[in-house]
Amino acid sequence: MALKETSKNQKKTIMFFLKDLNIGGAEVFIVQLSNYLLTRNYKVKILTLTSLKNPPHDIHKNIKLITLEKNSIRRAIFKLIFLFKKENFDIFIANVWPLTLLASFANLFSLRKRTVLIEHGILTKNFEDKSFLFKFFQNLSIFFFHNLASQVIAVSNSVKKDLIKKGVSPKKVITIYNSFRKLPTESEKRLLFETWGNYSGLKLISIANLKPEKNLLSLIGAVNILHNKFDIKAKLLIVGDGPEKELLQANSKKLEISESVVFSGFINNPYPYLNKADILVLSSLNEGFGISIIEALSLGKAVVATDCEGPSEILNKEGLGFLCKKNNVLDLAETILLASKSDLDKNKLKLRSKDFSIEKIGTQYENVFQKL
Numbered sequence: 001m002a003l004k005e006t007s008k009n010q011k012k013t014i015m016f017f018l019k020d021l022n023i024g025g026a027e028v029f030i031v032q033l034s035n036y037l038l039t040r041n042y043k044v045k046i047l048t049l050t051s052l053k054n055p056p057h058d059i060h061k062n063i064k065l066i067t068l069e070k071n072s073i074r075r076a077i078f079k080l081i082f083l084f085k086k087e088n089f090d091i092f093i094a095n096v097w098p099l100t101l102l103a104s105f106a107n108l109f110s111l112r113k114r115t116v117l118i119e120h121g122i123l124t125k126n127f128e129d130k131s132f133l134f135k136f137f138q139n140l141s142i143f144f145f146h147n148l149a150s151q152v153i154a155v156s157n158s159v160k161k162d163l164i165k166k167g168v169s170p171k172k173v174i175t176i177y178n179s180f181r182k183l184p185t186e187s188e189k190r191l192l193f194e195t196w197g198n199y200s201g202l203k204l205i206s207i208a209n210l211k212p213e214k215n216l217l218s219l220i221g222a223v224n225i226l227h228n229k230f231d232i233k234a235k236l237l238i239v240g241d242g243p244e245k246e247l248l249q250a251n252s253k254k255l256e257i258s259e260s261v262v263f264s265g266f267i268n269n270p271y272p273y274l275n276k277a278d279i280l281v282l283s284s285l286n287e288g289f290g291i292s293i294i295e296a297l298s299l300g301k302a303v304v305a306t307d308c309e310g311p312s313e314i315l316n317k318e319g320l321g322f323l324c325k326k327n328n329v330l331d332l333a334e335t336i337l338l339a340s341k342s343d344l345d346k347n348k349l350k351l352r353s354k355d356f357s358i359e360k361i362g363t364q365y366e367n368v369f370q371k372l
Contacts, residue, residue: 012042014369017095024209025178026120032358037362037366048067058181080102080106081110120178143166146166155175202279219236225333249263271299290311300350
């Protein structure tokens, strides 16, 4: 009996699969979940498609990091199939299509290990500019391979609805929201951009990958309107990196507000900057979730976000934040102005953020593992 009980309660080995660890929303969450699972006596491994150069410093040293060292899906297929047969793990968790497709396909050649697929974005909108043929084969791959997985997890109800429209069985997919990073220790509270942090006017912050769907061009345009139409002096800190950085810098220069837009590049821990900001702004065209929103709420900070999928689910009650029209520069500026004049209940914001604590979200993942 004692031996059986020990075997029953023994925690398993979890392997997470991501493209890389260049921190975006999905990567932030997986690092947090991995660290949490270690405290729950799971063994944790993180596998990346591309090579690991500078892993985030907050990954626990007991997490094993593995890389396929491939720059494309096609080149990684055979290596992943080999890894499924060779590497020891109980549950394989792949993040973001097409890596979710790759994992489910590789598992066909293994001993049918348990696979969990997590989708962090609205795939229909993320790939809406692709050809009809691309969309057809994407939908076909999702219908076939996602339904082969042990479990499919969507990071919001909007992501879940999108997956069901693409053919994933409603019985197969569940919603588990992402969690947010822990507050920094005193030693981590270091502010680099003092010109922004000490600014006496309205301090805005946006934390995002600098890519088209984040629509940061609209946010820069809104800052211009605040300056020139409403005579509101505001300074924007954009935290993140990505392919649109030069375009965004050129646009702020063209509008003659380059001194009011600060580009920090990637920052591993944004909390000191969020704490200094007056308003967090998300100007996304679509957003599967929005980790920076709950990080801002945890500090009692006002949030302005476009009325799209993830933000509308988080800011789902009056008094939690402000939603504006998508891709509408004037409405974004007016909503920022409204937020700057409002006095939200900070305790209410902090209480909402607790719905997304790693302890609460981590427990939901543990429940999935136990069912598998």
